[in-house]
Amino acid sequence: MSQTTKQDILRVNDLKAYYQMNYFGVNREVRAVDGITMTVRKGEVYGIAGESSSGKTSFIKVLAAAIRPPLRVVSGTVEFDFKSGKIDVAHASPSEVERVRWRDLSYIMQGSMSVLNPVRKIGKTFRDFAFRPLGLSNEAFEARVIEHLRRLKLPPEVLNAFPHELSGGMRQRVTIGLATVCHPEFVIADEPTTALDVVVQKEVLGLIREIQQDMNSSVVFVTHDMSVHANMADRVGIIYAGRLVEEGPTREMFFAPKHPYTAHLVASLPRIGDTTQRPALEGRPPNLADPPQGCRFHPRCPLAVDKCRKDVPPLEQVGPDHRTACWRWQDVKPLVSPHVAHGVMA
């Protein structure tokens, strides 16, 4: 897939970020990101998946230096190694963050189709964000933006439109355009293609990859759509209850997962032509204000033994580039095989 080198552009070290709230004198703490350590390489596409409410958005908000109270970084570091210099965004000042935003680091928020300024035309918004970083003349800037929109299958007229005049998927493509027009070194995207039809989705993903490869930039993206991970990511990381529970090369994650939650996730994908009931995960999602002892997945895990209820499994190396946090990883059986997947799709 991508031209990945062994050089890291991002190192996240034991990151903890909690929502700390006070309701009528009672303190409440939601441990949305609870000790994540990972790296992303130059030129790599890293996909993140996980249950709803497991902390994915909270995690990448910290990476994107886009956190606001009540979310606070409690400990750990988030170090980027940009061409323009190093920066720990978990501890950087707002003006230091401002310097890297859009040119080095850009962020497409979840539900970003709803964050465009409703009273500002799309063309004005492009000017606000991209004119200075690009440093082009007026005409060259306009031409660049129009060409970029064309690649996203949007007509130039959208520059003249207000956000409410566009469909959900058109707004989503506008925000992808904003985040990529300056060709940043690092793109962070939260569910960037959920509002798109599958034809446009494939084209937009192709465009993101093209830009990424042209510039050898890196991408971290979150999505629930496992088929997007399958076709976009070099590596996939799975978050469960605020922690990274497994990460590995994409193909291995699908066909040789080493964590029971990953095995469940890649098998739960419904397919056209299939009307059988898919297995839902037993039990309730964990409460991040009071997570289970030991392995956080144990109350719902078919393989759980006593040790899992008591001791937290470390994220350990189980193969080249492959780490998992499961005491029983050797007993995890894949629920889909490449062969079976092929048969069902045909």
Place this chain on the structure above:
Amino acid sequence: MTTLLEVRNVNKRFTMGGLLGRRVINAVQDANLTLSSDKPEIFTIIGESGSGKTTLARMILGLELPTSGEISFAGKTVSHRVGRQERLDFMAKVQPVFQNPFEAFNPLKRVDRYLESTARRFLRLKSRDDLDGAMDGALQKVGLSLAEVRGRYPHEMSGGQLQRAAIARALIPNPPLLVADEPVSMVDASLRMSIVNLLKSLRDDLGVSVIYITHDLATAYYISNRLIIMQRGRIVEMGDARTVLDNPEHPYSRLLKASVLSTEDAGAGKLATDPEMVELANELVKRPGRLVDRPDGRMVMSYDRA
């Protein structure tokens, strides 16, 4: 057959942009469809981004008026130019569920308060017991309870719980029709299936009809009775969901099915589409055409010779 919903020759035009660069958009062109009240069904709308799905849904909900054509519900024309009472009666019968639950709820308002105001408005309930009963009843239908939801703000619930609460809110007036615009696009696969199964049981157990807008062909296949496929404002194929999706006939429908990403080659980075299929589908957009009946009961757009 008694008719629940009838959409007849409906068109919607928008003009976009200011004085300069003004452009007319035919968001919906000559849409026709009928839902019967004898047989509740899940009627699915899939199609291109920007093809008019949300616009059609908003017209059915009476939030937008057709430029021409007519929409009627239970024999009455849908219009927002009616008295307050008539409008309320209509809204109680056709309820929306929107795509993004975080947008649908006011972040500063407790979720139970939101449900409560719906119960007051449509059921005209006043006593604490009646209100609680109505809310709990609706929440139970979606696998939640008032005890779980009471006192919580939207951000204190997960996306999936919030989406179920949004469906519960829509169920409070016991509507015969739900209009759900991409209700599962933001939740994980497990929750996605539980919400889709919920829509199915609403149809099968409570007799609710559902207009289900989605980009997810797999869930469309799994729950729909009939579906339409839209391209640039026009319905290009319509029929029994499985007949159409098993073997789509219109070039755009075929392109859509062929573009579904699969996991069989996970890790190989396959994102290419067949340029000929894309070109053919795009070329048809400009040509006049009309829906013709096919022997297997579906309708497919057929084009005049160029």
